[in-house]
Amino acid sequence: MTLTQAVSCPFCACLCQDLHVQLDEEAVSLTPPCEKALAGFAGLATLPRHPEIRGSQATYAQVIAAAAERLRRSRMPLVLLGDGLTAAAAQQAIHMARRLHACVDTPFSASEEALLHLWSEQGSQWLTLGEIHQSPDTLLFIGMHPATDYPRLWSRFIAGNAKIRGRLAAINSRLPYPKAQTPGTLHLEEQDELGLLTTLLAALKGKVPAPPEDIHNLAQLCLAAGSGLVLFDLARLAWPRPTLAAIQRLAEFLNKRAEAHWYTLPFTPGSGALTAMNALTTVSGFPASVRFTTNGPEYSPAEWSAETLLQSGEADLVVIVGGAPWLSPPWQEALRPYPALVLASQPPATSAEVYLPVSMAGIDSAGTLLRLDGIPISLSPLELFQSRPAAESVLQDILREVGP
Amino acid sequence: MIVLRHGKIYDPVNGIAGEEGDLWMEGTRICPAPAHPDSYTEIDARGWIVAPGAIEPHAHVAGAPLMWARRLLAEAFGPTVRLLPTPAEIGQAYLKLGFTTVFDAATSPLYAWQTHTDLEQMGPLDRGLFTLIGDQACVLEAVTRNDPALLGDTLSWLLEVSGGYALKLVNPGIGSAWRSGNALNALDAPLGKGDLTQRRLLLALAAAANGLHLPHPIHIHAGNLGIPNNWQNFCDTVQALEGLPAHFCHIQYYSYGADESGRPISAARQVADCIAQTPGLTFDVGQVFFGPALVVTADLQVVRWLQQTGKSKWMCQLFEGEGGVGILPLSYQTNDPINAIQWATGLELLLRFPDPSRLFLTVDYPNGGSFLAYPRIISWLMEREARQRMLAEIHPAAGQWSGLASLEREYRLDEIIAMSSSGPARALGLKDRGSLAPGMLADVRCYRLQANTEEMFAHPALVIKNGQVVVEEGEIVSEAPGRTLAVRPEWDVERQPFFDQVLARFVTIDPHQYSIGYTKIAERLGIIPCT
Numbered sequence: 001m002t003l004t005q006a007v008s009c010p011f012c013a014c015l016c017q018d019l020h021v022q023l024d025e026e027a028v029s030l031t032p033p034c035e036k037a038l039a040g041f042a043g044l045a046t047l048p049r050h051p052e053i054r055g056s057q058a059t060y061a062q063v064i065a066a067a068a069e070r071l072r073r074s075r076m077p078l079v080l081l082g083d084g085l086t087a088a089a090a091q092q093a094i095h096m097a098r099r100l101h102a103c104v105d106t107p108f109s110a111s112e113e114a115l116l117h118l119w120s121e122q123g124s125q126w127l128t129l130g131e132i133h134q135s136p137d138t139l140l141f142i143g144m145h146p147a148t149d150y151p152r153l154w155s156r157f158i159a160g161n162a163k164i165r166g167r168l169a170a171i172n173s174r175l176p177y178p179k180a181q182t183p184g185t186l187h188l189e190e191q192d193e194l195g196l197l198t199t200l201l202a203a204l205k206g207k208v209p210a211p212p213e214d215i216h217n218l219a220q221l222c223l224a225a226g227s228g229l230v231l232f233d234l235a236r237l238a239w240p241r242p243t244l245a246a247i248q249r250l251a252e253f254l255n256k257r258a259e260a261h262w263y264t265l266p267f268t269p270g271s272g273a274l275t276a277m278n279a280l281t282t283v284s285g286f287p288a289s290v291r292f293t294t295n296g297p298e299y300s301p302a303e304w305s306a307e308t309l310l311q312s313g314e315a316d317l318v319v320i321v322g323g324a325p326w327l328s329p330p331w332q333e334a335l336r337p338y339p340a341l342v343l344a345s346q347p348p349a350t351s352a353e354v355y356l357p358v359s360m361a362g363i364d365s366a367g368t369l370l371r372l373d374g375i376p377i378s379l380s381p382l383e384l385f386q387s388r389p390a391a392e393s394v395l396q397d398i399l400r401e402v403g404p
Numbered sequence: 405m406i407v408l409r410h411g412k413i414y415d416p417v418n419g420i421a422g423e424e425g426d427l428w429m430e431g432t433r434i435c436p437a438p439a440h441p442d443s444y445t446e447i448d449a450r451g452w453i454v455a456p457g458a459i460e461p462h463a464h465v466a467g468a469p470l471m472w473a474r475r476l477l478a479e480a481f482g483p484t485v486r487l488l489p490t491p492a493e494i495g496q497a498y499l500k501l502g503f504t505t506v507f508d509a510a511t512s513p514l515y516a517w518q519t520h521t522d523l524e525q526m527g528p529l530d531r532g533l534f535t536l537i538g539d540q541a542c543v544l545e546a547v548t549r550n551d552p553a554l555l556g557d558t559l560s561w562l563l564e565v566s567g568g569y570a571l572k573l574v575n576p577g578i579g580s581a582w583r584s585g586n587a588l589n590a591l592d593a594p595l596g597k598g599d600l601t602q603r604r605l606l607l608a609l610a611a612a613a614n615g616l617h618l619p620h621p622i623h624i625h626a627g628n629l630g631i632p633n634n635w636q637n638f639c640d641t642v643q644a645l646e647g648l649p650a651h652f653c654h655i656q657y658y659s660y661g662a663d664e665s666g667r668p669i670s671a672a673r674q675v676a677d678c679i680a681q682t683p684g685l686t687f688d689v690g691q692v693f694f695g696p697a698l699v700v701t702a703d704l705q706v707v708r709w710l711q712q713t714g715k716s717k718w719m720c721q722l723f724e725g726e727g728g729v730g731i732l733p734l735s736y737q738t739n740d741p742i743n744a745i746q747w748a749t750g751l752e753l754l755l756r757f758p759d760p761s762r763l764f765l766t767v768d769y770p771n772g773g774s775f776l777a778y779p780r781i782i783s784w785l786m787e788r789e790a791r792q793r794m795l796a797e798i799h800p801a802a803g804q805w806s807g808l809a810s811l812e813r814e815y816r817l818d819e820i821i822a823m824s825s826s827g828p829a830r831a832l833g834l835k836d837r838g839s840l841a842p843g844m845l846a847d848v849r850c851y852r853l854q855a856n857t858e859e860m861f862a863h864p865a866l867v868i869k870n871g872q873v874v875v876e877e878g879e880i881v882s883e884a885p886g887r888t889l890a891v892r893p894e895w896d897v898e899r900q901p902f903f904d905q906v907l908a909r910f911v912t913i914d915p916h917q918y919s920i921g922y923t924k925i926a927e928r929l930g931i932i933p934c935t
Contacts, residue, residue, distance in 0.1 A: 123717035130724025130912035
């Protein structure tokens with residue numbers, strides 16, 4: 001049987017809604033093409049369906065009881081809001097944290113904190129993705145390249161954009177750059193982003209008498225822009241705080257010097273980071289690193305971030321809700337000593353005391369997620385896929401089992 | 405049934421001002437005193453003022469911009485938490501002041517889902533949102549085509565897809581002007597979109613909105629906000645409507661003259677005179693209150709001007725197919741001459757304008773400060789001595805460059821109730837509230853009558869929403885959910901291809917997800933008829 005269906009793609013933060021997927025027993029194809037989405041859809045056949053307790057298959061009732069028992073015994077649970085969470089699931093996870101006086105964080109809070117710090121210090125100008133067609137005439141990528149990281153972002157918004165007409169520059173994109181597609185594009189990769197941004201800014205300010213040719217050309221490109229956009233991937237910056245500050249200084253300088261509108265657009269990893277942070281802000285007033293106490297929510301990255309809690313050993317149980325593609329080796333190492341309850345659509349990336357496969361918005365359930373520019377997108381389930389329980393209903397069942 | 409016994413009843417619509425009496429409620433409504441009541445709960449209201457629940461006609465209480473502001477200010481969370489609590493806490497704080505209905509003043513259709521999600525956290529409060537239209541792509545296209553029927557359908561469609569209660573203009577055309585690099589400082593200045601001017605846009609939209617018979621006429625944030633010598637432009641804008649109904653918000657910010665060196669001074673007298681001649685219009689004041697505040701506005705020009713003059717941190721975002729939003733934290737200082745003049749100008753306007761059913765007290769939360777300041781502001785309106793004391797404490801420019809010091813008027817209680825209940829209810833077209841007549845919603849607030857008016861209004865003894873006690877001695881005692889009010893004027897479905905085509909040019913989401921129609925939010929709205 002072959003299924004062809006319009007889909008909202010949940011496999012990256014662009015949440016494209018103009019894809020058609022064709023699925024049959026043999027193969028998956030996608031129109032228009034997107035390698036990232038294709039890999040996601042191709043992996044659907046192997047999505048886990050059975051709950052597990054310590055790696056052994058168990059019934060739904062057994063895992064709910066086991067999760068509740070573990071939560072009852074926990075002195076300080078840490079709820080980690082992972083990838084692909086819908087707004088409803090994130091809200092329910094936060095509700096659970098509030099009931100249990102737990103800490104809540106996202107794995108992206110370190111980069112979020114760097115971004116917040118920057119906003120608090122210097123502010124920010126940004127725009128929605130669709131504005132790339134309308135406003136900027138010059139794009140500057142830092143630490144990323146959308147053609148490979150976000151293929152549809154490239155094909156939908158940048159390639160063939162008449163307003164930009166090749167006025168592109170990439171700083172240390174670390175990835176093969178499609179020079180053939182954009183002849184004349186500046187591509188600077190000799191230094192790290194921070195060093196290069198610092199040199200660029202100095203050149204713009206006339207503090208480098210004879211800048212290298214690439215830097216000179218980039219400076220000219222920036223100065224000639226009527227409106228520019230700097231795109232960067234928060235998770236990929238080697239030195240987030242100083243690099244973000246340098247990006248902001250650059251945008252601020254260009255806004256003043258050239259009397260142009262320069263905007264920045266931070267990319268967050270995965271498709272759920274912003275959704276989770278928004279949900280946490282709605283409930284607690286703060287986007288990350290929150291502890292719910294009897295006196296209300298406390299925000300303190302220095303005390304309640306996941307990284308701090310895992311390093312200090314203060315948490316005694318980790319509840320991971322949502323996918324975990326962010327589970328890089330350092331994260332896996334940090335989580336190893338802790339018992340974990342994992343509610344995710346994909347297999348757990350760390351050993352889990354309890355694992356409950358939950359549905360994925362856009363695949364086997366509906367749900368609202370925020371695109372990387374904050375626009376809410378509703379995802380509908382694919383036909384053919386038998387639904388797994390939604391994270392919010394599983395969390396409700398666990399809380400009910402935990403009792404008052 | 406509930407009866408409030410022996411209260412001092414204030415019901416300005418029915419000319420009742422402090423008469424002792426009983427107020428009966430049955431179910432969600434106020435009812436006549438029954439001849440032979442079977443069972444009822446009796447509450448002793450002796451020594452209490454009994455008045456209709458207060459209504460907030462203009463505040464920014466929900467939505468994506470506040471969410472971004474919370475993130476922006478997360479690191480400065482001392483005073484900010486008080487200024488920008490969570491949506492649930494905002495709802496509770498309003499209830500505890502005696503408010504039973506609150507409207508969010510500006511929501512971009514693109515982000516309406518977030519506003520509704522926030523509003524639904526607000527417990528028993530009834531609430532609604534105003535849909536931003538002044539820079540929406542389909543609206544601009546319809547105006548450019550000079551097609552009033554198409555424009556009317558476009559506005560109706562936008563109200564439906566955003567779950568809006570009213571239409572909101574913010575310096576209309578500012579998005580187009582911003583993108584084209586033009587300053588927008590006069591009604592007849594080009595917007596950068598053909599020969600379209602703000603005057604033409606304003607008039608077309610006010611006329612189209614009027615044709616929809618919405619409960620609340622078009623709600624306008626005019627141009628040149630906050631700029632010295634802007635009062636004449638504001639009066640020109642009022643006149644530009646050519647008699648069409650409208651509500652102008654936070655008019656304090658448009659009531660400035662200028663001294664010889666170009667610094668702002670109060671022009672409250674001129675503006676009060678101007679608006680007195682426009683009986684079809686209503687206004688709110690946008691009083692500033694000393695302390696932390698947060699500019700949250702779709703008027704990108706204002707926020708950029710503030711950022712450049714004050715060198716403050718800010719956030720600015722452009723929305724595809726619409727305008728954008730700017731966010732900028734600031735603090736109104738007692739020793740700052742401009743802030744002092746702003747404070748005096750707002751009070752002067754309120755005291756000069758005689759009709760509290762047409763000019764309402766707002767702080768344009770959080771732009772002018774926190775709504776928690778209302779009791780203090782009311783005390784300044786009711787007690788000349790209290791405002792003279794304040795005048796003596798702040799920068800002398802307030803006394804020197806405004807007429808406040810010479811004004812002797814003191815608001816009466818019935819006038820305060822009119823400006824906070826019956827007046828906003830009438831302006832908003834809420835026919836079921838704002839009065840204590842039988843058949844009206846049982847939304848009631850009670851205060852212990854006392855000499856200290858600030859204390860009195862800060863701590864209602866009792867608040868009743870839909871016939872249920874929700875606040876008792878400052879504590880929330882019920883979380884029965886309120887409703888999000890919306891309108892749904894009819895529109896021609898044959899227009900859908902036009903909307904889809906225009907959206908496809910500007911907006912990169914599925915047109916059918918523009919905006920909340922695909923969610924269950926739409927099913928939960930309380931629809932108010934357009935008649």
